Amino acid sequence: MTTPLIKRFHDWLGVWRGPIEWSDGRRGIMEFTFESIFNGQAIEVRTVSFDSEGAPLTRGWGYLSLDRNGRVIDNIYFSDAGFSVLHEVADDPGMLSLHGPLPGNRNLDVAMMVEDDVLAISSRLGEGYAASDARPRTFTRMRRIGRSLAPREEAE
Amino acid sequence: MTAQLAEFLPWIGVWTGVGESQAGQPCFVRNRFFPGLEGDGLGMQFEAWDPGMTTLFHGVRAVLATAPSGVMRALAYSTIHGALILELTPDDPGVMALAGESVAGNRISVTFLQEEPGRLLFTAFWRPAMHERQPNDGPRMTCGLTRAVPKRPPGV
Amino acid sequence: MSNAMRLLPRWYGLWTGTSEHESTATMSVRTNILPVMEGRGFAMQTEMFDPSTGTFLRGVRFALAVGPDGRVQTVGYSTEMGVFGLEETPDDEDVLALSGVTESGIQLNVTYREESPDTLMFSVFWRPHGASLGKNARPGLFGRIHRRQPWRPPAPQGGGNPV
Numbered sequence: 097m098t099t100p101l102i103k104r105f106h107d108w109l110g111v112w113r114g115p116i117e118w119s120d121g122r123r124g125i126m127e128f129t130f131e132s133i134f135n136g137q138a139i140e141v142r143t144v145s146f147d148s149e150g151a152p153l154t155r156g157w158g159y160l161s162l163d164r165n166g167r168v169i170d171n172i173y174f175s176d177a178g179f180s181v182l183h184e185v186a187d188d189p190g191m192l193s194l195h196g197p198l199p200g201n202r203n204l205d206v207a208m209m210v211e212d213d214v215l216a217i218s219s220r221l222g223e224g225y226a227a228s229d230a231r232p233r234t235f236t237r238m239r240r241i242g243r244s245l246a247p248r249e250e251a252e
Numbered sequence: 253m254t255a256q257l258a259e260f261l262p263w264i265g266v267w268t269g270v271g272e273s274q275a276g277q278p279c280f281v282r283n284r285f286f287p288g289l290e291g292d293g294l295g296m297q298f299e300a301w302d303p304g305m306t307t308l309f310h311g312v313r314a315v316l317a318t319a320p321s322g323v324m325r326a327l328a329y330s331t332i333h334g335a336l337i338l339e340l341t342p343d344d345p346g347v348m349a350l351a352g353e354s355v356a357g358n359r360i361s362v363t364f365l366q367e368e369p370g371r372l373l374f375t376a377f378w379r380p381a382m383h384e385r386q387p388n389d390g391p392r393m394t395c396g397l398t399r400a401v402p403k404r405p406p407g408v
Numbered sequence: 409m410s411n412a413m414r415l416l417p418r419w420y421g422l423w424t425g426t427s428e429h430e431s432t433a434t435m436s437v438r439t440n441i442l443p444v445m446e447g448r449g450f451a452m453q454t455e456m457f458d459p460s461t462g463t464f465l466r467g468v469r470f471a472l473a474v475g476p477d478g479r480v481q482t483v484g485y486s487t488e489m490g491v492f493g494l495e496e497t498p499d500d501e502d503v504l505a506l507s508g509v510t511e512s513g514i515q516l517n518v519t520y521r522e523e524s525p526d527t528l529m530f531s532v533f534w535r536p537h538g539a540s541l542g543k544n545a546r547p548g549l550f551g552r553i554h555r556r557q558p559w560r561p562p563a564p565q566g567g568g569n570p571v
Contacts, residue, residue, distance in 0.1 A: 109443075110443070110446070110447045111446040111447065131442070131443075132420065132421070133311075133313050133329065134308070134311045134313070134329075134331050134422065134558050135421045135422055135555060135556065135557055135558070136421075137311070137329075137331050137557075137558055138313070138329040138331075140313060140329070142288075142289075144290055152290050155289040155290050155292055155293070156289075157288065157289060157293065157315045157317065157327055158327070159313070159327070159328070159329035159335060161329055161334055161335055163334070163355075169334065169335045169355060170335075171327055171328075171329070171335035171336065171337055171355075172327070173289075173293075173315065173317045173319075173325075173327045175289070175292065175317075175320075176320065177320070178319040178320050178321065179317075179319060179325050179327060179337050181335055181337065181355060199319075199321065241446045241447075242443075242445065242446030242447035242448045243447040243448060266455065266464065268457060268462045268463065268464055269461075269462045270460070270461060270462040280436065280457070280459070280462050281462065282438065282455075282457075282462075301424070303459055303460075304426070304436065304459060305424040305425070305426075305436045305437075305438065305457075305459070305556075306424070306554075306556070307556070307559050308422075308424075308556050308557075308558045308559060309559050310558075310559070311558050331558035331559070331560075332560075332561060398462075398463065398464075400455070400464030400467070401464065402464070402466065402467055402487030
């Protein structure tokens with residue numbers, strides 16, 4: 097039996113790695129791991145980024161789950177930003193867009209999409225009521241490492 | 253890694269026991285502590301089953317991590333409460349006390365107390381949002397946990 | 409594709425049930441099947457408990473992947489038998505069959521059969537390497553495990569709660 101969460105995010109499960117450029121200009125390699133937990137009730141997301149020498153730069157952890165209206169909740173931790181609970185906001189089909197508060201009147205928005213075995217993530221930290229959409233974004237485009245977990249038809 | 257986190261690292265491993273749920277039902281508990289966040293966090297997987305392990309009453313997956321402010325919190329997903337962020341509250345050495353509210357506003361408290369080497373006492377309770385004044389000394393889940401120690405294989 | 413690499417992605421998840429052993433009482437079994445090595449292999453992690461006390465009795469962990477020669481092999485550890493390496497052997501299409509000799513000289517045969525999408529039957533038997541099966545070919549350890557979904561509260565606990 098497949099849960100609605102896994103039905104939607106089956107193609108995301110696994111390990112992804114690729115270059116990242118932070119909004120402040122730093123560059124590195126980002127890795128994301130999506131793992132189904134409690135037989136698809138939630139997806140644990142673990143992240144780590146490295147510099148060109150392989151030293152870890154950032155670490156993160158999160159849980160994707162669905163609220164009773166079927167919208168995604170993502171409670172996250174990032175070593176450089178702290179904790180937050182992000183909620184899904186409307187966007188194009190296939191895109192997961194999330195928004196939530198951070199301590200200190202800051203906020204975080206994240207847009208994620210998987211297409212053709214590429215996971216693209218764009219995020220922006222905003223601060224204050226005048227946070228502008230024109231602020232630079234952190235961007236990463238990761239390729240799937242290893243194999244997909246199961247043929248699509250077996251997940252449904 | 254913070255000194256506070258290092259205190260809990262000796263707990264890494266699998267712990268099991270038979271106890272009683274908040275609703276008074278007998279249950280089998282398995283809790284696993286494992287390294288997380290490249291050594292900067294402590295992962296946890298909590299499972300409470302009926303004694304025959306046919307129904308998972310409650311599952312929680314979590315990571316204990318340090319915010320940039322220095323505050324330690326547990327980022328978690330609960331099969332009952334959904335997304336959670338609990339705060340590590342000050343307590344005696346050998347005690348991990350976590351408390352907070354779920355996204356839905358339920359009040360949650362979780363405590364692990366090291367009674368002796370290889371023995372933890374687990375207690376937890378949750379109170380629904382509409383019963384904020386319900387005292388903390390109401391019904392709670394309690395279970396003594398023993399570290400899973402395998403028999404030594406012959407010749408090893 | 410081997411049975412293992414076809415069946416294990418389907419079996420990804422948490423399973424529990426009971427196990428019988430010739431010389432001990434019924435044990436509770438918890439098996440977690442999950443991808444490892446960036447999805448190139450799978451791990452099977454099994455723990456067995458005394459259902460009355462919750463005490464851990466035995467555990468087995470192994471990772472399974474396709475080797476450079478195309479054969480599916482495992483590297484594993486059992487609290488009863490120590491380190492072992494098994495190899496997949498041909499069997500029916502709904503069966504994962506593994507066989508090999510442990511470092512301590514025990515011939516080990518393990519099978520998992522998919523009885524239904526949410527039920528696996530398993531059997532494990534062992535004997536000194538080179539010894540004949542003898543009259544009694546009954547598995548030493550056998551049981552059934554089921555894919556379990558978490559219990560859900562009957563009513564929502566408040567706004568935004570996914571249950």
